[in-house]
Amino acid sequence: MPLNLKELSKKPELLSPGHRACAGCGSVVAIRQALMAVDGPVVLAFATGCMEVSTTIYPYTSWRVPYIHNAFENAGATISGVETAYRALKKRGKIKGDIKFIAFGGDGGTYDIGLQSLSGALERGHNFLYICYNNEAYMNTGIQRSSATPFCAATTTSPSGTVIPGKTQFPKDLTAIVAAHNIPYLAQASPHNWRDYIGKVKKALDIEGPKFINVLSSCFRGWRTQPVTSIDIVKTAVETCFWPLYEVENGEWKLNYMPKEKLPVAEWIKVQGRFKHLLKEENKPLLQEFQDWVDKQWDILLQKTGDTVHKVVV
Amino acid sequence: MSKMHALTGNEAAAYAMKQIDPDVVPAYPITPQTELMQTFAQYVADGAVQTEMILVESEHSAMSAGVGASAAGARVMIATSANGLALMWEIVYITASSRLPIVMAVVNRALSGPINIHCDHSDSMGCRDAGWIQIYSENCQEVYDNMVQALRISEHKDVLLPVMSTHDGFIISHTVERVDALKDEEVKKFVGEYKSLYPLLDVSKPVTYGPLDLQDYYFEHKKQQAEAMKIAKRVILEVGEEYGKLSGRSYGLFDEYQTEDAEYIIIALGSTAGTAKAAVDDMRAMGKKVGVIKLRVFRPFPAPELVQALSNAKAVAVLDRSEGFSGIGGPLFQEVRSALYRKADMPVSGYVYGLGGRDITPEMIAGVFGDLKEGRIHEDEAFHLGVRE
Numbered sequence: 001m002p003l004n005l006k007e008l009s010k011k012p013e014l015l016s017p018g019h020r021a022c023a024g025c026g027s028v029v030a031i032r033q034a035l036m037a038v039d040g041p042v043v044l045a046f047a048t049g050c051m052e053v054s055t056t057i058y059p060y061t062s063w064r065v066p067y068i069h070n071a072f073e074n075a076g077a078t079i080s081g082v083e084t085a086y087r088a089l090k091k092r093g094k095i096k097g098d099i100k101f102i103a104f105g106g107d108g109g110t111y112d113i114g115l116q117s118l119s120g121a122l123e124r125g126h127n128f129l130y131i132c133y134n135n136e137a138y139m140n141t142g143i144q145r146s147s148a149t150p151f152c153a154a155t156t157t158s159p160s161g162t163v164i165p166g167k168t169q170f171p172k173d174l175t176a177i178v179a180a181h182n183i184p185y186l187a188q189a190s191p192h193n194w195r196d197y198i199g200k201v202k203k204a205l206d207i208e209g210p211k212f213i214n215v216l217s218s219c220f221r222g223w224r225t226q227p228v229t230s231i232d233i234v235k236t237a238v239e240t241c242f243w244p245l246y247e248v249e250n251g252e253w254k255l256n257y258m259p260k261e262k263l264p265v266a267e268w269i270k271v272q273g274r275f276k277h278l279l280k281e282e283n284k285p286l287l288q289e290f291q292d293w294v295d296k297q298w299d300i301l302l303q304k305t306g307d308t309v310h311k312v313v314v
Numbered sequence: 315m316s317k318m319h320a321l322t323g324n325e326a327a328a329y330a331m332k333q334i335d336p337d338v339v340p341a342y343p344i345t346p347q348t349e350l351m352q353t354f355a356q357y358v359a360d361g362a363v364q365t366e367m368i369l370v371e372s373e374h375s376a377m378s379a380g381v382g383a384s385a386a387g388a389r390v391m392i393a394t395s396a397n398g399l400a401l402m403w404e405i406v407y408i409t410a411s412s413r414l415p416i417v418m419a420v421v422n423r424a425l426s427g428p429i430n431i432h433c434d435h436s437d438s439m440g441c442r443d444a445g446w447i448q449i450y451s452e453n454c455q456e457v458y459d460n461m462v463q464a465l466r467i468s469e470h471k472d473v474l475l476p477v478m479s480t481h482d483g484f485i486i487s488h489t490v491e492r493v494d495a496l497k498d499e500e501v502k503k504f505v506g507e508y509k510s511l512y513p514l515l516d517v518s519k520p521v522t523y524g525p526l527d528l529q530d531y532y533f534e535h536k537k538q539q540a541e542a543m544k545i546a547k548r549v550i551l552e553v554g555e556e557y558g559k560l561s562g563r564s565y566g567l568f569d570e571y572q573t574e575d576a577e578y579i580i581i582a583l584g585s586t587a588g589t590a591k592a593a594v595d596d597m598r599a600m601g602k603k604v605g606v607i608k609l610r611v612f613r614p615f616p617a618p619e620l621v622q623a624l625s626n627a628k629a630v631a632v633l634d635r636s637e638g639f640s641g642i643g644g645p646l647f648q649e650v651r652s653a654l655y656r657k658a659d660m661p662v663s664g665y666v667y668g669l670g671g672r673d674i675t676p677e678m679i680a681g682v683f684g685d686l687k688e689g690r691i692h693e694d695e696a697f698h699l700g701v702r703e
Contacts, residue, residue, distance in 0.1 A: 043386075043514055043515065043517070052524075053526050056522050056524070056526055057525065057526045057528065058527045058528070059531065061525060063520065063522050064520060065517070066514045066515070066517060066521055066522075067520070067521075067522045067523065068382060068522075068523040068524055069523065070378055070381050070405065070408060070524055071405060071408060073374070076375075077379045077382070078378050078379065078381060078382035079382060080370070080379045080382065081340065081368065081378065081380060081381060081382025081383035081384075081385075081386065082382040082383065082386045082514060082515070083382075084379065084382075084388075085337060085366075085383040085384075085386030085387060085388035085390075085515065086386060086515055088338050088364070088365070088366040088383075088388055089337060089387060089388060091366070095387075097517075099515065099517060116371060116372060117371075117372075117374070117378065119371065120370055120372070120375055124369070124370075
């Protein structure tokens, strides 16, 4: 099926309306888009998090496909079990036909508490796709910092105070950590570039073995923005090179999008209430530190992808 | 027709698993369970079973993968000990509440800390309220027999609860004993084919596992679990009787040894029951009216049946191989005393023994009987048997 909106709009929604996610939730968009890439039978596993609590409040479910939620930190291990059962039962002739397996987790369930479980599943080589819907904090429990939370972002456990300016660490590079597992395919994506993202999910589902996609998903509650900006804001994250779109296929790093003009990261920061304090005059050095970090990460990435480096002056 | 083997407890459990040939076995090493999964892995490597093993990176993932595989529709067996069980804890509860019939061999070992690799029951007792059926084995023969029966009990349509089948670390897990095994085809027929009611892999009938269950339904689901646990008692007895017809070895909720005319009775779990039986033999030879009740099934707890069995005794001592830290006695003691609440004239004495693999001898058991006879009853606070002051 060609990746155009006309065709995609004809596809049945696997996540039915009526779920209880916030209007303007970036994660729902990220998940719906991912499921548009699915053509045949699929089984989903979810880590505890926003998308789990909002879609399966008993006795209702929003899922039109088989779905399992086990706990917070074990989506990787759970999908390992499901996928292994599929192979075991197929071997004994008890089930027929092909089934795809996708596990979803937020950044808390993937970068932090679920990292070991994910790593184990990747190393063992199960045939599944893991999608991290990264909204950069524990949004489900009320906006606590995670290892995906950006530098200086204010969260309820890393608030901006008179002494400490929000989170004091830079986020973990989970995508690179996953790349170190030498799996056949992994990528970073953003729902604003749906063609790139859905194409990546499609590609991943056609590859045997473990696959991983890290998709930036805005949370207007936690990012302190307006719901209507949910897609624009992740676009800006990409245009500032804070969230580059790239993929690693069989060890080959490839940049999928080169901004025509690399915007200063302040363009992304200034529209989010969680960074409000960063725009104060006295915090200018912190803003510069943030920009330097983005530049350095971008530089490292371009070295891997073999592209040319851009320089930005704040 | 059975076949005689010389097997350790761990090998006996692995041998039962080989004959059952489960679909999926997640495994992670921990002493003293390790040999069980090593033995089973060799069966897999030699093509003796069709099982797919998942060699996970932790016990938490072992249980998590077990939940995924069982929900998918596979027959799942698993094994662990001590800290491994503690790490699984969260998912142990989820397994039971998801009504997934997983059988887990628990090779009893003391929980850290301090770290210790030897036997006590703090691991399985720690999750006695997790909603799993718990069956304790005295020797290698029982390890084998209970593993085979556990699957039938667990998968029974009126039960659908996971089962822990435990045996004492090192004392049984690493001791070679004679084990009479059923033929492969007898085991296959006894356990039958597993057919999940709601397999995740049936894509034509999509199901949602693990939903958010709030104030309006959670309580009803817990009540259903409690009902299933009550029904399990009947099913355990039915399966034990059917197994007896097949093997010549019937099983109930507990085993009574020389209790018919016994004035003093000791209740114990696992291998210690064997030691107690030896002590009873010695004392019976001296004309003393003593007996042993070996509790096989701790969950569901057979309270009315125990009360009936104890009805003619003058006093009872309960041996706990875990502390419990309640200040009044171990978990088995508390259950037994609670069961005997309406028999106010029955002295119930609590002992904690054997923690971290500390030896228990027939002489110590004889001492307990001596205490009962002479009226030294530890009813408000457990006596720590075999500890240095």
